[in-house]
Amino acid sequence: MRIAQVAPLAEAVPPRLYGGTERVVSWLTEELVADGHAVTLFASGDSITAADLVACVPQGLRLSGIKDHTANLLVMLKEVRRRADEFDVIHFHIDLLQYPLFQDLAHKCVTTLHGRLDLPDYHPIYAAYPDMPLVSISDNQREPVPSVVNWVRTVHHGLPSSVCPFNAQGGDYLAFLGRISPEKRPDRAIRIAIEAGVPLKIAAKVDSADQTYFDEIVKPLLDHPLVEFLGEVGEAEKCHFLGNASALLFPIDWPEPFGLVMIEAMSTGTPVIAWSQGSVPEVIEPGRSGFIVSSLDEAVAAVEHAKSLPRRLVRDRFEGRFTASRMAADYVEAYEMLLGAVSPLVPARLAGGAAVTQSGIAAGRL
Amino acid sequence: MRIAQVAPLAEAVPPRLYGGTERVVSWLTEELVADGHAVTLFASGDSITAADLVACVPQGLRLSGIKDHTANLLVMLKEVRRRADEFDVIHFHIDLLQYPLFQDLAHKCVTTLHGRLDLPDYHPIYAAYPDMPLVSISDNQREPVPSVVNWVRTVHHGLPSSVCPFNAQGGDYLAFLGRISPEKRPDRAIRIAIEAGVPLKIAAKVDSADQTYFDEIVKPLLDHPLVEFLGEVGEAEKCHFLGNASALLFPIDWPEPFGLVMIEAMSTGTPVIAWSQGSVPEVIEPGRSGFIVSSLDEAVAAVEHAKSLPRRLVRDRFEGRFTASRMAADYVEAYEMLLGAVSPLVPARLAGGAAVTQSGIAAGRL
Numbered sequence A, B: 001m002r003i004a005q006v007a008p009l010a011e012a013v014p015p016r017l018y019g020g021t022e023r024v025v026s027w028l029t030e031e032l033v034a035d036g037h038a039v040t041l042f043a044s045g046d047s048i049t050a051a052d053l054v055a056c057v058p059q060g061l062r063l064s065g066i067k068d069h070t071a072n073l074l075v076m077l078k079e080v081r082r083r084a085d086e087f088d089v090i091h092f093h094i095d096l097l098q099y100p101l102f103q104d105l106a107h108k109c110v111t112t113l114h115g116r117l118d119l120p121d122y123h124p125i126y127a128a129y130p131d132m133p134l135v136s137i138s139d140n141q142r143e144p145v146p147s148v149v150n151w152v153r154t155v156h157h158g159l160p161s162s163v164c165p166f167n168a169q170g171g172d173y174l175a176f177l178g179r180i181s182p183e184k185r186p187d188r189a190i191r192i193a194i195e196a197g198v199p200l201k202i203a204a205k206v207d208s209a210d211q212t213y214f215d216e217i218v219k220p221l222l223d224h225p226l227v228e229f230l231g232e233v234g235e236a237e238k239c240h241f242l243g244n245a246s247a248l249l250f251p252i253d254w255p256e257p258f259g260l261v262m263i264e265a266m267s268t269g270t271p272v273i274a275w276s277q278g279s280v281p282e283v284i285e286p287g288r289s290g291f292i293v294s295s296l297d298e299a300v301a302a303v304e305h306a307k308s309l310p311r312r313l314v315r316d317r318f319e320g321r322f323t324a325s326r327m328a329a330d331y332v333e334a335y336e337m338l339l340g341a342v343s344p345l346v347p348a349r350l351a352g353g354a355a356v357t358q359s360g361i362a363a364g365r366l
Helices: A020-034 A070-082 A103-108 A120-128 A186-196 A208-222 A235-243 A260-268 A296-307 A311-321 A324-342 A355-365 B020-034 B070-082 B103-108 B120-128 B186-196 B208-222 B235-243 B260-268 B296-307 B311-321 B324-342 B355-365
Strands: A002-006 A038-044 A052-057 A089-092 A109-112 A133-136 A150-154 A173-179 A200-205 A227-231 A245-250 A272-275 A290-293 B002-006 B038-044 B052-057 B089-092 B109-113 B133-136 B150-154 B173-179 B200-205 B227-231 B245-250 B272-275 B290-293
Touching (some): A002 A020, A002 A070, A020 A260, A070 B120, A089 A103, A089 A324, A103 A324, A109 A324, A133 A324, A173 A186, A186 A200, A186 A245, A235 A245, A245 A296, A272 A296, B002 B070, B038 B070, B052 B070, B173 B235, B186 B200, B186 B227, B235 B245, B245 B260, B260 B272
Parallel strands (some): A038 A052, A089 A109, A109 A133, A200 A227, B038 B052, B133 B150, B173 B200, B272 B290
16 A cells, blocks of 8 residues: 655654654554554654655754644645545544645545544644544543544554564662653652652653642652652663553543553553543553552552553553554554545445445545 | 735734734824725734724734734635635735735735845745735835845835824933834944933833843943933824924934834924935935934034924925825826736836836736
8 A cells, every 4th residue: 555654853763852643653663563554654854764754844842942833734734635646545643734735635634643632722624634544642632522424444553573672670769751741640659659658760751840749749759768750761771661650550530642651661561540531541450451440549459459450461461452553453453444435446335334434524624 | 905914913903002013004004094095904813994994814813822823824814815706906914825826916916025134045036936916015125135026016114194293392312212222223323312411202112122222232322311211102102102202313233224213203393303224315305304413423413413404394395295195196196007917908008117116017917
């Protein structure tokens, strides 16, 4: 299949530093190339890929000091549009700007929505372009979106199995990894660890937007012998940090659309203790890859249970459900559904599971 | 002429509070209606106009708490595009998003660029869509823009002559009006007033982005018997504040694209003492509507000269050059140039002054 992947321009693909979306685009792109597809990646020029790279800006815009990415994204889309005939499928990983320009090509376009969808800012576009095929990264992510939209399917993220290698031993500390922010609830993680009497290591960056929260809420809690704050850790250290833990604490307080760190921990064999929010019930299988809790007491009990969860079982659940190769296979299936649904050669009833796609496209195009 | 005006959605047209672009769009729209044109205004639903209002959102997005305006702007543009056949000319007052969707209608579209153009964020779009007709609000504003673009003309802003009535007496203080920010140089205004021994009144809002600048640089200077800080003043008080002054200080330190406050002061008969930056040499006629200076000493001397400048002369220069009716006439001329340049009935050589327009459109369309 001839596939265009259209990435954000904030970071390289893969990103030098932080950049969840760009990491996922990179993993997907490389898997598709490995599977023999002809993939063209529209991304920043400092991206590294086995696909054909179309460099839309010299380097990721964050490093270039460009704050408003709109103009560069529009120029990239103009080039994608110019070359649209070269692709069977065009897969967008940007939020909004492609809708007007690709409305008449909706039958061969798909957009993965990578962010939270509970803010009203973006909702008007969904109602205005109900025919544009969308992919959610968890079923839960869809909840706040008006029902008119054309969901093709949910594709959970996947991680190449070698990125965070299995660690059979694990370790004796609890891990917290991510941004320091109120919705990630590092304060809750600290309370769980102290209550359980188990050491906690926090590897997290503090964005300037969250500095006050860190100073006022988190910092006073760090002064406890069981708690260690490591600051931000790089990609390479991250997997060691996760693999050497007894469990990952994921005590979130917001509708997390996916939560890559959960599958990174699972990849190392480390079970996840997560609050029941957002994507968590779709990602964690209680008693197999971790525990889903809804109170401090349940979390403390889970810390004990996690010790007896076989790490090999956690890794197996990762391999069964969250590899990049599974993700790529899901997307290829989505592409095929999309194309099958409008191809005159394939009767719609044979394109299994494509009902939503068909009706959505029918509403917009037929 | 059937004219569409496409406004930003941040504020109502006219705005309840601050909103320079929305004020100009309102003045232009009402003048065009008064001149007998059939005007359709695409704007927020709380706008007040004699034109046909197409309410694209219920109220200005700033008041609705919507931070990212992109989705709502794209939905507005979809509606403008759907109705494009109804208009002879479509006049955009938004920055960027219209380019891809109206490329094939460039011959009847024009975009006024209302902001500073010296940041690199927007430049890629100009090179990608060189045929889109643009209007600058001062000649100086064009300087940082790549030379490929299709400038139709400069149209200086205009103000309805009744908005800031002529004040024959004036008063005995110097006025500073605007945002407190490093590029507006309130610190310089304070030094001029103290040096000249004349009272200074500062009517200015402090945005959260500028709070540190205010606290560290400006606040220590306010503690002087000649200096009075009034905070933010409303639209109604503003004209009194300007009209009762002996001069407006406009000691800017950035390429101001236009600077509405200069013509608001002129409308009341108050002369302007301005630093030679951005649009200033195009707006101020030295010795007639004010003084252009480039040092503290020159500014202090100008404070003295301003006292003997006849306020009637300042008002005359406003009436001759900066009314909304002059602005509307300029825009109608621009619309006619635009249409004449591509109409097969009007030989190009007769459409005086349209050379840039023609070559720009020719490059894009012929």
